[in-house]
Amino acid sequence: xxxxxxxxxxxxxxxxxxxxxxxxxxxxxxxxxxxxxxxxxxxxxxxxxxxxxxxxxxxxxxxxxxxxxxxxxxxxxxxxxxxxxxxxxxxxxxxxxxxxxxxxxxxxxxxxxxxxxxxxxxxxxxxxxxxxxxxxxxxxxxxxxxxxxxxxxxxxxxxxxxxxxxxxxxxxxxxxxxxxxxxxxxxxxxxxxxxxxxxxxxxxxxxxxxxxxxxxxxxxxxxxxxxxxxxxxxxxxxxxxxxxxxxxxxxxxxxxxxxxxxxxxxxxxxxxxxxxxxxxxxxxxxxxxxxxxxxxxxxxxxxxxxxxxxxxxxxxxxxxxxxxxxxxxxxxxxxxxxxxxxxxxxxxxxxxxxxxxxxxxxxxxxxxxxxxxxxxxxxxxxxxxxxxxxxxx
Numbered sequence: 001x002x003x004x005x006x007x008x009x010x011x012x013x014x015x016x017x018x019x020x021x022x023x024x025x026x027x028x029x030x031x032x033x034x035x036x037x038x039x040x041x042x043x044x045x046x047x048x049x050x051x052x053x054x055x056x057x058x059x060x061x062x063x064x065x066x067x068x069x070x071x072x073x074x075x076x077x078x079x080x081x082x083x084x085x086x087x088x089x090x091x092x093x094x095x096x097x098x099x100x101x102x103x104x105x106x107x108x109x110x111x112x113x114x115x116x117x118x119x120x121x122x123x124x125x126x127x128x129x130x131x132x133x134x135x136x137x138x139x140x141x142x143x144x145x146x147x148x149x150x151x152x153x154x155x156x157x158x159x160x161x162x163x164x165x166x167x168x169x170x171x172x173x174x175x176x177x178x179x180x181x182x183x184x185x186x187x188x189x190x191x192x193x194x195x196x197x198x199x200x201x202x203x204x205x206x207x208x209x210x211x212x213x214x215x216x217x218x219x220x221x222x223x224x225x226x227x228x229x230x231x232x233x234x235x236x237x238x239x240x241x242x243x244x245x246x247x248x249x250x251x252x253x254x255x256x257x258x259x260x261x262x263x264x265x266x267x268x269x270x271x272x273x274x275x276x277x278x279x280x281x282x283x284x285x286x287x288x289x290x291x292x293x294x295x296x297x298x299x300x301x302x303x304x305x306x307x308x309x310x311x312x313x314x315x316x317x318x319x320x321x322x323x324x325x326x327x328x329x330x331x332x333x334x335x336x337x338x339x340x341x342x343x344x345x346x347x348x349x350x351x352x353x354x355x356x357x358x359x360x361x362x363x364x365x366x367x368x369x370x371x372x373x374x375x376x377x378x379x380x381x382x383x384x385x386x387x388x389x390x391x392x393x
Contacts, residue, residue, distance in 0.1 A: 018068045022154055022163050025065055032058040048382045049106070052098050052389075059095045066148040070255045073153050073165055073248075083135050086127050093124060097388040105386075114291075117387055121284050128280045137265045152251040155244055167245030167252060173237065176200075196235035266323045275314035282307040283391070295387070296345045304391075305340055312337070342383060343390050355380065 018025055036054035097120050104116040131137045154161035155169040162171040170177045175194035183191070190199035268276070282304060289300035315322070315330050322330060341351045355376070363373040383389055 015068050018065055019072050019163060022069065022150060023161050026150065029058060029062050029065070032061065048378060049102050052102055056095045056099050060092065062147065063091060069148055069150065069153070069163060072163055073252060073255065083131065083137065086131055090124065090127050093120060094392070098386060098392060101386055101388045117287065120388070121287055125280055125284055132276050132280065136268060148255070149251050153248045157240060157244070164244055164248045167248045168241070169244055173241055176237075176241065193235060193238055193241075195237040198235060198238055200238075200241075266321050266326060269318050269321060271314040271317045275311045278307055279311050282311075286391070296348065298345055301340075301343065301345060308337060344384065347384065347390075352380065
Protein backbone atom coordinates (compact mmCIF):
# COMPACT_ATOMS: atom_id res chain seq x y z
CA UNK A 1 0.00 0.00 0.00
CA UNK A 2 0.89 3.70 0.00
CA UNK A 3 1.98 3.57 3.63
CA UNK A 4 4.46 0.76 3.01
CA UNK A 5 5.82 2.47 -0.11
CA UNK A 6 6.31 5.75 1.74
CA UNK A 7 7.97 3.94 4.66
CA UNK A 8 10.38 2.17 2.30
CA UNK A 9 11.20 5.49 0.64
CA UNK A 10 11.88 7.14 4.01
CA UNK A 11 14.05 4.21 5.07
CA UNK A 12 16.13 4.43 1.88
CA UNK A 13 16.57 8.17 2.40
CA UNK A 14 17.64 7.63 6.01
CA UNK A 15 20.16 4.94 4.99
CA UNK A 16 21.67 7.32 2.44
CA UNK A 17 22.10 9.94 5.17
CA UNK A 18 23.71 7.38 7.48
CA UNK A 19 26.24 6.38 4.82
CA UNK A 20 26.89 9.95 3.72
CA UNK A 21 28.30 11.13 7.03
CA UNK A 22 29.09 8.45 9.67
CA UNK A 23 30.90 11.08 11.78
CA UNK A 24 27.78 13.25 12.09
CA UNK A 25 25.81 10.10 12.87
CA UNK A 26 28.17 9.26 15.74
CA UNK A 27 27.80 12.81 17.05
CA UNK A 28 24.00 12.50 16.96
CA UNK A 29 24.17 9.21 18.90
CA UNK A 30 26.46 10.79 21.49
CA UNK A 31 24.13 13.79 21.82
CA UNK A 32 21.16 11.52 22.51
CA UNK A 33 23.17 9.65 25.14
CA UNK A 34 24.18 12.85 26.94
CA UNK A 35 20.63 14.20 26.79
CA UNK A 36 19.62 11.12 28.77
CA UNK A 37 22.11 11.96 31.52
CA UNK A 38 20.73 15.47 31.89
CA UNK A 39 17.07 14.43 32.09
CA UNK A 40 16.99 13.17 35.72
CA UNK A 41 17.88 16.60 37.08
CA UNK A 42 14.79 18.17 35.59
CA UNK A 43 11.61 18.62 37.61
CA UNK A 44 9.43 16.23 35.66
CA UNK A 45 7.40 13.69 37.61
CA UNK A 46 8.38 11.07 35.04
CA UNK A 47 12.04 12.04 34.81
CA UNK A 48 13.40 8.52 35.48
CA UNK A 49 11.04 6.99 32.93
CA UNK A 50 12.25 9.55 30.39
CA UNK A 51 15.87 8.80 31.25
CA UNK A 52 15.45 5.05 30.76
CA UNK A 53 13.46 5.47 27.54
CA UNK A 54 16.04 7.84 26.02
CA UNK A 55 18.90 5.57 27.14
CA UNK A 56 17.25 2.50 25.61
CA UNK A 57 16.48 4.40 22.41
CA UNK A 58 20.10 5.60 22.09
CA UNK A 59 21.39 2.01 22.35
CA UNK A 60 18.89 0.63 19.86
CA UNK A 61 19.56 3.62 17.58
CA UNK A 62 23.26 2.69 17.59
CA UNK A 63 22.53 -1.01 16.90
CA UNK A 64 20.27 -0.15 13.94
CA UNK A 65 22.74 2.32 12.45
CA UNK A 66 25.53 -0.22 12.80
CA UNK A 67 23.44 -2.75 10.87
CA UNK A 68 23.13 -0.22 8.01
CA UNK A 69 26.87 0.45 8.06
CA UNK A 70 27.76 -3.26 8.17
CA UNK A 71 25.67 -3.91 5.09
CA UNK A 72 27.39 -1.02 3.28
CA UNK A 73 31.00 -1.96 4.05
CA UNK A 74 30.55 -5.55 2.88
CA UNK A 75 27.84 -5.13 0.25
CA UNK A 76 25.64 -7.86 1.72
CA UNK A 77 22.81 -8.12 4.23
CA UNK A 78 22.98 -10.00 7.51
CA UNK A 79 21.96 -13.63 7.61
CA UNK A 80 18.30 -14.29 8.44
CA UNK A 81 19.22 -17.46 10.30
CA UNK A 82 17.76 -18.46 13.67
CA UNK A 83 21.08 -17.55 15.30
CA UNK A 84 21.01 -13.99 13.96
CA UNK A 85 17.40 -13.50 15.03
CA UNK A 86 18.11 -14.85 18.52
CA UNK A 87 21.10 -12.52 18.92
CA UNK A 88 18.99 -9.54 17.82
CA UNK A 89 16.17 -10.56 20.17
CA UNK A 90 18.54 -10.82 23.15
CA UNK A 91 20.01 -7.41 22.36
CA UNK A 92 16.59 -5.74 22.16
CA UNK A 93 15.45 -7.46 25.36
CA UNK A 94 18.57 -6.38 27.26
CA UNK A 95 18.05 -2.77 26.19
CA UNK A 96 14.34 -2.62 26.94
CA UNK A 97 14.03 -4.66 30.15
CA UNK A 98 14.34 -1.68 32.51
CA UNK A 99 11.74 0.32 30.56
CA UNK A 100 9.36 -2.65 30.56
CA UNK A 101 9.69 -3.04 34.33
CA UNK A 102 9.09 0.67 34.92
CA UNK A 103 5.98 0.66 32.73
CA UNK A 104 4.48 -2.42 34.39
CA UNK A 105 5.24 -1.02 37.84
CA UNK A 106 3.45 2.23 37.03
CA UNK A 107 0.49 0.58 35.30
CA UNK A 108 -0.07 -2.60 37.29
CA UNK A 109 1.97 -2.26 40.47
CA UNK A 110 4.17 -5.00 41.99
CA UNK A 111 2.37 -8.13 40.77
CA UNK A 112 2.49 -7.04 37.15
CA UNK A 113 6.10 -5.99 37.53
CA UNK A 114 7.13 -9.36 38.99
CA UNK A 115 5.27 -11.20 36.23
CA UNK A 116 7.03 -9.09 33.59
CA UNK A 117 10.43 -9.81 35.17
CA UNK A 118 9.70 -13.57 35.24
CA UNK A 119 8.58 -13.58 31.60
CA UNK A 120 11.69 -11.66 30.49
CA UNK A 121 14.00 -13.99 32.44
CA UNK A 122 12.34 -17.07 30.94
CA UNK A 123 12.57 -15.66 27.40
CA UNK A 124 16.23 -14.81 27.90
CA UNK A 125 16.98 -18.23 29.37
CA UNK A 126 15.17 -19.97 26.48
CA UNK A 127 16.93 -17.91 23.78
CA UNK A 128 20.37 -18.46 25.30
CA UNK A 129 19.62 -22.15 25.81
CA UNK A 130 18.72 -22.54 22.12
CA UNK A 131 21.92 -20.75 21.09
CA UNK A 132 23.98 -23.06 23.27
CA UNK A 133 22.27 -26.44 22.86
CA UNK A 134 20.95 -26.27 19.30
CA UNK A 135 23.58 -24.12 17.61
CA UNK A 136 26.59 -24.81 19.86
CA UNK A 137 27.46 -21.14 20.35
CA UNK A 138 28.61 -19.12 23.32
CA UNK A 139 25.86 -16.88 24.64
CA UNK A 140 27.79 -14.28 26.65
CA UNK A 141 28.95 -12.12 23.72
CA UNK A 142 26.01 -11.63 21.30
CA UNK A 143 25.60 -7.92 22.07
CA UNK A 144 29.14 -7.21 20.89
CA UNK A 145 28.46 -8.67 17.44
CA UNK A 146 25.70 -6.12 16.82
CA UNK A 147 28.01 -3.13 17.38
CA UNK A 148 30.59 -1.98 14.88
CA UNK A 149 34.08 -0.60 15.48
CA UNK A 150 33.56 2.43 13.24
CA UNK A 151 37.03 3.86 13.76
CA UNK A 152 38.55 0.83 12.03
CA UNK A 153 36.26 1.08 9.02
CA UNK A 154 36.34 4.86 8.55
CA UNK A 155 38.87 6.68 6.40
CA UNK A 156 41.17 8.99 8.36
CA UNK A 157 42.47 10.78 5.26
CA UNK A 158 39.27 12.69 4.48
CA UNK A 159 36.92 14.82 6.55
CA UNK A 160 34.41 13.73 7.59
CA UNK A 161 35.68 10.16 7.83
CA UNK A 162 34.11 8.30 4.91
CA UNK A 163 33.00 4.71 5.42
CA UNK A 164 35.41 2.23 3.82
CA UNK A 165 33.64 -0.11 1.39
CA UNK A 166 35.36 -3.49 1.47
CA UNK A 167 38.49 -1.64 2.59
CA UNK A 168 38.37 1.09 -0.09
CA UNK A 169 37.53 4.77 0.44
CA UNK A 170 35.03 5.98 -2.21
CA UNK A 171 35.98 9.61 -1.55
CA UNK A 172 39.80 9.46 -1.43
CA UNK A 173 40.16 6.68 -3.99
CA UNK A 174 37.13 7.14 -6.29
CA UNK A 175 38.65 5.77 -9.50
CA UNK A 176 39.88 2.57 -7.90
CA UNK A 177 36.59 2.17 -6.02
CA UNK A 178 34.70 2.52 -9.30
CA UNK A 179 36.85 -0.20 -10.87
CA UNK A 180 36.14 -2.49 -7.90
CA UNK A 181 32.41 -1.83 -8.20
CA UNK A 182 32.42 -2.72 -11.89
CA UNK A 183 33.90 -6.15 -11.29
CA UNK A 184 31.59 -9.12 -11.76
CA UNK A 185 30.96 -11.60 -8.95
CA UNK A 186 33.74 -14.18 -8.94
CA UNK A 187 36.21 -12.02 -10.86
CA UNK A 188 39.62 -12.28 -9.15
CA UNK A 189 41.75 -10.67 -11.85
CA UNK A 190 44.14 -7.89 -10.76
CA UNK A 191 42.90 -4.30 -10.66
CA UNK A 192 45.20 -1.54 -11.92
CA UNK A 193 45.94 1.37 -9.62
CA UNK A 194 44.65 4.45 -11.52
CA UNK A 195 47.66 6.48 -10.33
CA UNK A 196 50.64 4.20 -11.04
CA UNK A 197 49.08 1.28 -12.97
CA UNK A 198 50.38 -1.18 -10.38
CA UNK A 199 48.44 -4.48 -10.50
CA UNK A 200 46.64 -4.98 -7.19
CA UNK A 201 46.02 -8.70 -6.61
CA UNK A 202 42.60 -8.50 -4.96
CA UNK A 203 42.43 -12.26 -4.46
CA UNK A 204 45.35 -12.33 -2.00
CA UNK A 205 46.07 -8.87 -0.67
CA UNK A 206 44.93 -8.33 2.92
CA UNK A 207 43.03 -5.25 1.77
CA UNK A 208 40.30 -7.11 -0.08
CA UNK A 209 39.30 -10.47 1.19
CA UNK A 210 36.11 -12.37 1.89
CA UNK A 211 35.25 -15.39 4.00
CA UNK A 212 33.22 -16.69 1.10
CA UNK A 213 32.50 -15.42 -2.37
CA UNK A 214 34.70 -13.98 -5.07
CA UNK A 215 37.80 -13.74 -2.83
CA UNK A 216 37.42 -16.85 -0.70
CA UNK A 217 41.10 -17.81 -0.93
CA UNK A 218 42.26 -14.59 0.67
CA UNK A 219 43.78 -14.30 4.11
CA UNK A 220 43.56 -11.46 6.59
CA UNK A 221 47.24 -10.52 6.20
CA UNK A 222 49.29 -9.88 3.07
CA UNK A 223 52.27 -12.14 2.36
CA UNK A 224 55.80 -10.78 2.82
CA UNK A 225 56.25 -10.45 -0.96
CA UNK A 226 52.98 -8.49 -1.24
CA UNK A 227 53.98 -6.22 1.63
CA UNK A 228 57.32 -5.48 -0.04
CA UNK A 229 55.68 -4.92 -3.41
CA UNK A 230 53.15 -2.45 -2.00
CA UNK A 231 55.39 -0.63 0.47
CA UNK A 232 58.32 -0.61 -1.97
CA UNK A 233 56.18 1.06 -4.58
CA UNK A 234 56.63 4.83 -4.72
CA UNK A 235 52.93 5.44 -5.38
CA UNK A 236 51.39 7.34 -2.46
CA UNK A 237 47.89 6.12 -3.34
CA UNK A 238 49.04 2.48 -3.15
CA UNK A 239 50.54 3.10 0.28
CA UNK A 240 47.42 4.79 1.63
CA UNK A 241 45.11 2.23 0.03
CA UNK A 242 47.00 -0.61 1.64
CA UNK A 243 47.06 1.15 5.02
CA UNK A 244 43.31 1.82 5.03
CA UNK A 245 42.38 -1.69 3.98
CA UNK A 246 44.76 -3.41 6.40
CA UNK A 247 43.22 -1.37 9.25
CA UNK A 248 39.71 -2.42 8.26
CA UNK A 249 40.50 -6.07 7.43
CA UNK A 250 39.90 -7.55 10.89
CA UNK A 251 36.57 -5.76 11.38
CA UNK A 252 35.38 -6.69 7.88
CA UNK A 253 36.27 -10.33 8.50
CA UNK A 254 34.28 -10.31 11.75
CA UNK A 255 31.31 -8.57 10.11
CA UNK A 256 31.23 -10.97 7.18
CA UNK A 257 31.45 -13.90 9.56
CA UNK A 258 28.45 -12.58 11.46
CA UNK A 259 26.51 -11.91 8.25
CA UNK A 260 27.24 -15.42 6.99
CA UNK A 261 27.02 -17.53 10.13
CA UNK A 262 25.24 -15.31 12.65
CA UNK A 263 27.68 -15.91 15.51
CA UNK A 264 31.33 -16.85 15.68
CA UNK A 265 32.43 -18.69 18.81
CA UNK A 266 35.51 -20.48 20.03
CA UNK A 267 35.22 -24.17 20.82
CA UNK A 268 33.01 -25.07 23.76
CA UNK A 269 35.45 -26.72 26.14
CA UNK A 270 34.10 -28.34 29.31
CA UNK A 271 34.94 -25.37 31.61
CA UNK A 272 33.30 -22.91 29.20
CA UNK A 273 30.26 -25.16 28.75
CA UNK A 274 29.78 -25.39 32.53
CA UNK A 275 30.20 -21.61 32.81
CA UNK A 276 27.56 -21.14 30.11
CA UNK A 277 25.03 -23.33 31.93
CA UNK A 278 25.63 -21.58 35.25
CA UNK A 279 25.33 -18.17 33.57
CA UNK A 280 22.08 -19.09 31.81
CA UNK A 281 20.34 -20.41 34.95
CA UNK A 282 21.84 -18.15 37.65
CA UNK A 283 19.49 -15.20 36.99
CA UNK A 284 16.38 -17.36 37.29
CA UNK A 285 17.75 -19.00 40.44
CA UNK A 286 18.46 -15.61 41.99
CA UNK A 287 14.95 -14.42 41.16
CA UNK A 288 13.47 -17.53 42.78
CA UNK A 289 15.57 -17.08 45.93
CA UNK A 290 14.58 -13.41 46.12
CA UNK A 291 10.95 -14.48 45.97
CA UNK A 292 11.50 -16.97 48.80
CA UNK A 293 13.83 -15.01 51.10
CA UNK A 294 13.03 -11.44 50.02
CA UNK A 295 14.74 -8.99 47.68
CA UNK A 296 16.82 -7.54 50.56
CA UNK A 297 18.09 -10.94 51.76
CA UNK A 298 21.78 -11.82 51.64
CA UNK A 299 21.01 -15.40 50.51
CA UNK A 300 20.16 -14.66 46.83
CA UNK A 301 22.89 -12.00 46.78
CA UNK A 302 25.55 -14.43 48.01
CA UNK A 303 24.41 -17.23 45.68
CA UNK A 304 24.53 -14.88 42.68
CA UNK A 305 27.98 -13.56 43.63
CA UNK A 306 29.37 -17.09 44.08
CA UNK A 307 27.90 -18.13 40.72
CA UNK A 308 29.53 -15.15 38.97
CA UNK A 309 32.87 -15.89 40.62
CA UNK A 310 32.70 -19.51 39.42
CA UNK A 311 31.79 -18.34 35.90
CA UNK A 312 34.72 -15.93 35.95
CA UNK A 313 37.15 -18.64 37.08
CA UNK A 314 35.96 -21.20 34.49
CA UNK A 315 36.15 -18.73 31.59
CA UNK A 316 39.55 -17.50 32.76
CA UNK A 317 40.83 -21.09 32.67
CA UNK A 318 39.99 -21.21 28.95
CA UNK A 319 41.00 -17.59 28.26
CA UNK A 320 43.71 -18.43 25.71
CA UNK A 321 41.19 -20.32 23.54
CA UNK A 322 38.65 -17.49 23.48
CA UNK A 323 38.26 -15.30 20.41
CA UNK A 324 39.20 -11.59 20.68
CA UNK A 325 35.61 -10.35 21.12
CA UNK A 326 35.00 -13.06 23.74
CA UNK A 327 38.10 -11.98 25.65
CA UNK A 328 36.89 -8.37 25.66
CA UNK A 329 33.49 -9.46 26.92
CA UNK A 330 35.09 -11.62 29.62
CA UNK A 331 37.09 -8.61 30.85
CA UNK A 332 33.91 -6.53 31.03
CA UNK A 333 32.20 -9.36 32.93
CA UNK A 334 35.04 -9.34 35.49
CA UNK A 335 34.86 -5.55 35.83
CA UNK A 336 31.09 -5.77 36.40
CA UNK A 337 31.67 -7.75 39.59
CA UNK A 338 32.16 -4.35 41.22
CA UNK A 339 28.46 -3.69 40.52
CA UNK A 340 27.69 -5.96 43.49
CA UNK A 341 28.49 -2.91 45.61
CA UNK A 342 25.43 -1.26 44.02
CA UNK A 343 23.05 -4.17 44.59
CA UNK A 344 20.79 -4.86 47.55
CA UNK A 345 21.32 -5.57 50.38
CA UNK A 346 24.92 -4.25 50.29
CA UNK A 347 23.68 -1.07 48.59
CA UNK A 348 21.19 -0.40 51.38
CA UNK A 349 23.40 -1.42 54.32
CA UNK A 350 26.79 -0.09 53.26
CA UNK A 351 27.32 1.55 49.86
CA UNK A 352 24.47 4.07 50.04
CA UNK A 353 25.88 5.68 53.20
CA UNK A 354 29.30 6.12 51.59
CA UNK A 355 27.80 7.51 48.40
CA UNK A 356 25.66 9.97 50.37
CA UNK A 357 28.81 11.34 52.00
CA UNK A 358 30.58 11.67 48.63
CA UNK A 359 27.56 13.38 47.06
CA UNK A 360 27.38 15.79 49.98
CA UNK A 361 30.96 16.83 49.32
CA UNK A 362 30.27 17.15 45.57
CA UNK A 363 27.20 19.29 46.20
CA UNK A 364 29.05 21.77 48.39
CA UNK A 365 32.52 21.98 46.83
CA UNK A 366 32.32 21.03 43.13
CA UNK A 367 31.08 23.36 40.34
CA UNK A 368 27.60 22.26 39.23
CA UNK A 369 27.69 19.99 42.27
CA UNK A 370 24.01 20.50 43.06
CA UNK A 371 23.02 19.34 39.59
CA UNK A 372 25.37 16.34 39.71
CA UNK A 373 24.22 15.31 43.17
CA UNK A 374 20.53 15.62 42.21
CA UNK A 375 21.06 13.41 39.15
CA UNK A 376 23.01 10.84 41.15
CA UNK A 377 20.33 10.74 43.87
CA UNK A 378 17.63 10.16 41.26
CA UNK A 379 19.56 7.27 39.74
CA UNK A 380 20.31 5.72 43.13
CA UNK A 381 16.65 5.85 44.12
CA UNK A 382 15.70 4.12 40.89
CA UNK A 383 18.49 1.61 41.43
CA UNK A 384 16.96 0.64 44.77
CA UNK A 385 13.48 0.26 43.28
CA UNK A 386 14.04 -1.62 40.03
CA UNK A 387 15.23 -5.22 39.86
CA UNK A 388 16.37 -5.11 36.21
CA UNK A 389 18.26 -1.84 36.74
CA UNK A 390 20.18 -3.33 39.67
CA UNK A 391 20.93 -6.68 38.10
CA UNK A 392 21.26 -5.82 34.43
CA UNK A 393 24.63 -6.62 32.91
